[in-house]
Amino acid sequence: MFVSAHGRGLYWAMSHETPFPYRLPLASVLSLNAFLPAAGPALPSLLDLPQRRLVTSGRIAIAMALRAMGVGPGHEVLAPAYHSRSMIPPILWLGAAPVFFRVRPDTSVDLDDLAGRIGPATRAVMVTHYFGIPQDLRALRALCDRHGLQLLEDCAHCLFGAQGGQPVGASGDYAAGSLMKFLPLYEGGCLVSARHALAGPTPRGGGAGFEAKAALAVLEASFASGRLPWLRALLRLPLGLKDRIWNRVKRADAPALAPPSSDSSYDFDPAWIDVRAARFSRMLTALLPRTRVVARRRAHYLHYQQHLSGLPGCRPLYPALPDGACPWVFPLLVDDPEPMFARLAAAGVPMTRFGDTLWDGVDASVCPTSAHLSRHVLSFPCHDALRPDELAWIVKQVAGSLA
Numbered sequence: 001m002f003v004s005a006h007g008r009g010l011y012w013a014m015s016h017e018t019p020f021p022y023r024l025p026l027a028s029v030l031s032l033n034a035f036l037p038a039a040g041p042a043l044p045s046l047l048d049l050p051q052r053r054l055v056t057s058g059r060i061a062i063a064m065a066l067r068a069m070g071v072g073p074g075h076e077v078l079a080p081a082y083h084s085r086s087m088i089p090p091i092l093w094l095g096a097a098p099v100f101f102r103v104r105p106d107t108s109v110d111l112d113d114l115a116g117r118i119g120p121a122t123r124a125v126m127v128t129h130y131f132g133i134p135q136d137l138r139a140l141r142a143l144c145d146r147h148g149l150q151l152l153e154d155c156a157h158c159l160f161g162a163q164g165g166q167p168v169g170a171s172g173d174y175a176a177g178s179l180m181k182f183l184p185l186y187e188g189g190c191l192v193s194a195r196h197a198l199a200g201p202t203p204r205g206g207g208a209g210f211e212a213k214a215a216l217a218v219l220e221a222s223f224a225s226g227r228l229p230w231l232r233a234l235l236r237l238p239l240g241l242k243d244r245i246w247n248r249v250k251r252a253d254a255p256a257l258a259p260p261s262s263d264s265s266y267d268f269d270p271a272w273i274d275v276r277a278a279r280f281s282r283m284l285t286a287l288l289p290r291t292r293v294v295a296r297r298r299a300h301y302l303h304y305q306q307h308l309s310g311l312p313g314c315r316p317l318y319p320a321l322p323d324g325a326c327p328w329v330f331p332l333l334v335d336d337p338e339p340m341f342a343r344l345a346a347a348g349v350p351m352t353r354f355g356d357t358l359w360d361g362v363d364a365s366v367c368p369t370s371a372h373l374s375r376h377v378l379s380f381p382c383h384d385a386l387r388p389d390e391l392a393w394i395v396k397q398v399a400g401s402l403a
């Protein structure tokens with residue numbers, strides 16, 4: 001079975017008008033600086049939890065978590081009405097049905113609404129920590145315990161952090177993370193648990209073609225953003241080396257070299273269940289200093305907050321950045337988003353519109369807040385690889401687009 005969905009809400013430069021001779025990186029890209037240690041808060045990470053499996057994407061980790069919970073045909077899984085479309089196919093893959101609960105304007109769970117949707121078929125609850133801001137899950141955990149439900153923390157936006165003394169991922173029975181959203185990787189997710197041993201088959205390798213692609217794609221993304229120019233020049237010397245490797249690996253592994261999650265798609269391909277993250281991704285995950293990632297993401301987020309707060313027609317989605325948070329992006333709530341989006345896209349500003357296409361049938365009648373947020377939040381990158389001149393230029397474009 002192949003469950004399909006389209007358009008991942010990611011927007012890159014569509015213009016050659018930027019002052020940069022390359023595409024501004026929407027997500028982190030590799031540079032030598034990424035290996036430099038940095039002082040900063042050492043936030044807890046999903047990657048520190050005792051039970052951990054590195055797989056190829058967050059959605060695969062969600063599917064494996066639901067499978068571990070015993071979710072199957074006839075069951076219902078409660079999922080937030082404000083979501084990524086990639087969260088839902090794993091539920092369908094197991095034969096279960098999603099039931100959507102409301103979120104509040106501050107993106108917290110509407111507990112009363114959620115409680116009202118619990119029925120005899122409900123097996124599990126999926127909760128999302130949006131944009132890297134950890135949710136306080138104490139009340140939800142207690143509600144799940146009262147009803148005998150399992151809790152899955154969707155930490156795709158929240159690889160690091162803590163709330164109310166609890167590290168992210170530790171309140172849920174299981175948690176799923178997306179390494180690609182935080183590290184300069186082409187693929188990678190993690191399934192973790194602080195409460196259960198991870199059963200199921202030992203993950204297998206994804207094949208030689210996949211391993212090669214996972215490494216080459218990271219270098220390509222890096223080159224496309226003007227990083228590692230010396231390496232790019234070096235690799236160009238052995239004429240067409242990359243193309244030759246490509247042609248070899250493509251022939252070797254004809255079907256699917258990499259999961260659809262790696263190519264800006266919401267698709268879910270169960271062929272990648274129980275497949276290990278690529279060796280290159282696991283190596284970078286182990287080598288890259290995490291304090292640098294956290295410190296720089298926080299600093300970039302605060303830079304946006306400082307320069308974009310108080311402008312007319314918009315406000316930061318969150319009033320402040322909590323101490324225990326490592327942001328995924330900087331979400332800005334915009335009164336009239338379409339003209340601003342069009343102007344910024346034309347200028348080449350990298351943006352994300354999280355949740356811009358909600359699951360079929362999820363509209364304002366299901367949750368007015370989710371319908372509103374899915375249209376009115378524009379998010380800007382705050383990843384570690386952004387340079388000061390790039391960040392300053394994005395801020396200037398955003399402020400200018402409101403004028």
Ligand SMILES: *Cc1c(COP(=O)(O)O)cnc(C)c1O
Binds near residue numbers: 086179189
């Ligand atoms: C991206 C995302 C996922 C899925 O992560 P992938 O690594 O892309 O599979 C799950 N939940 C949320 C909220 C996401 O934004």
